[in-house]
Amino acid sequence: MDVRKNFLSHLYVALDQKGxxxxxxxxxxxxxxxxxxxxxxxxxxxxxxxxxxKGCASSRWCLEELAKIMECKAQKELIVLPVFYKVESREMREGREAYGRAMAKHESNFGKDPEKVKRWKKLFLMPAYGDLEA
Known part of the structure; x- marks a missing residue:
């Protein structure tokens, strides 16, 4: 993951230090x-x-984790806090730049299972992210 060794590791340590x-x-x-x-x-x-x-949409793992998180948000009122790291939320909602390229690649790779890619695309189009940004 493109943020794991820098931003994410610092966030992890900061939260841990706060207990x-x-x-x-x-x-x-x-x-x-x-x-x-x-x-x-x-x-x-x-x-x-x-x-x-920028790289999260290219990872099947990230997409599956996101799908599970959003499922839990809908079913169990999980609190979800988005952090947009060097990317704008509209890039993902509009399927632009890295998000559009990643989805096109997934469509090519998962031609036999287009429903999976449709489900992933819906994750980025969810109006819930507008609510999350507020």
């Missing part, structure tokens, strides 16, 4: 699917901080 228990998934994303343990961890969250960066 806020934080969870950050491991960097190992070699498997096809997100582990059930990570999905359970997301289900147990009370607050989720989503870091949107």
């Amino acid at each position: 806020i228990y934080t969870f950050m998934d491991s960097e190992e994303h070699k498997k096809e699917q997100i582990s059930p343990a990570l999905m359970r961890a997301i289900e147990e969250l009370r607050i989720a901080i989503i870091i949107f960066s």
